[in-house]
Amino acid sequence: MEGLAIRASRPSIICSLPGLDGGSQRLPLSDGFLRLPTSSYAADKPKLVAKSASLHPISAVNVSAQASLTADFPALSETNVKEERINGDKNKPENIVWHESSICRCDRQQLLQQKGCVIWITGLSGSGKSTVACALSKALFERGKLTYTLDGDNVRHGLNRDLTFKAEDRTENIRRIGEVAKLFADVGVICIASLISPYRRDRDECRSLLPEGDFVEVFMDVPLSVCESRDPKGLYKLARAGKIKGFTGIDDPYEAPLNCEVVLKHTRDDDSCSPRQMAEHIISYLQNKGYLEG
Template sequence: MASLPVPHTLPRVSPAIVGAARGRAAVRVRTATAALGGGCGGGGGMEQRHGDAPHSPVKEKPVMSNIGKSTNILWHNCLIGQSDRQKLLGQKGCVVWITGLSGSGKSTLACALSRELHCRGHLTYVLDGDNLRHGLNRDLSFKAEDRAENIRRVGEVAKLFADAGVICIASLISPYRRDRDACRALLPHSNFIEVFIDLPLKICEARDPKGLYKLARTGKIKGFTGIDDPYEPPINGEVSLKSMPSFIITPYNC
């Protein structure tokens, strides 16, 4: 994974990530110089898929499905599909998935990126891990199986936002590679941008904005990522940041 330095001349947000979300990169994903390459943010068409029905409906025999524990369910297509929504918004939806240790600055980066893109005329929405545990995922613990379900749910919600034409910014520790890869698999056409904040554990622990590392070190929290539970860094992610820019305390108006 190529590490993209954060220039000190831009006090707001990394151009690599903004460029990725706006779809202005000159090359496809997984290159060292761009995170997406037209996958989201800009216009352009996409192939039809679920939710993207042709304008001239063709009556076909319904195909019933069994998905997980749900039986006899049917996917219903609407005449207004993904390409219609993208045309209305003037952008392509995608998911920017920010991952890293607790205290690495994921939420701060997500909100700053959302603000930057908003000021550039793009519709975004942030899915923050802690915020989602106040509602959608309030029934989940931090055990391995619940953490996997937490990421699965966020991935499905993020997919819906992207299908709606929104640039969805998900900010979660998401420590397990297989769970992040499963979310990537939900997004076709290279519309998943994985951003890894690659800060050392000692720096994140020194920050400890929530006091969680101290609790983990004293045994009051079990299974804490980086202490007694592993974090699996991305292998082929689109963007890797080894430092954070100074935009955190730099307010500005659009």
């Protein structure tokens, strides 16, 4: 069906559409979506206004419409509006129905007094990703904030144990961790994902899984020479000796972020920020964006 689909985390939403009699109406969702055929809004200058049925914001909105449709979501600062045709998602599973829960993300965030998000730490091996992830999780814990860390090395011991370091396996590694991180964010947890994630496209895919603002990309901007001199696991030495093939930074690519939320730049060894200072930098970002409140 060609039309409009609005996804919300509530059983019904209040909606006013040109095609609906009597202004606003409360409309029930089926499998998490309000679906409207093109005919209900294909007026000359169609305007859609949707609000959640309670004071809770709509967690996500998918607009599938003709180019002429304009959607207007007043007072919904947390709303993520995406254009997507109902039939346009070729990866959409068939015969699978989304089951809504009566407790939504905003309820959990209220309980935890924080907002779920993903802190995605990317950088070369030895750039300090795990160290910063650890310092961040400790500093947030001390403030009473709940985090969970997904470390590339660790996840490769379990969920991703079947994956190698070939480009397509790295992509799959990142995709799976991105999906798991999204679940944590939905719980209301501040999820810290710390992995090399060398390809920009893979990181951008993970970003696109989340509502605007909820993906915070942190780049460990540390020169290869510094990472190599640290070499805590002796892997650079093995890579230089040709005993590890396809090692990031040596004979495999790393694409630095072009426009990320936080850059933690290494300056000089005698003047480098401590992991705690780096963690505080990320915390300031989260605080300014309101992620440390319910």
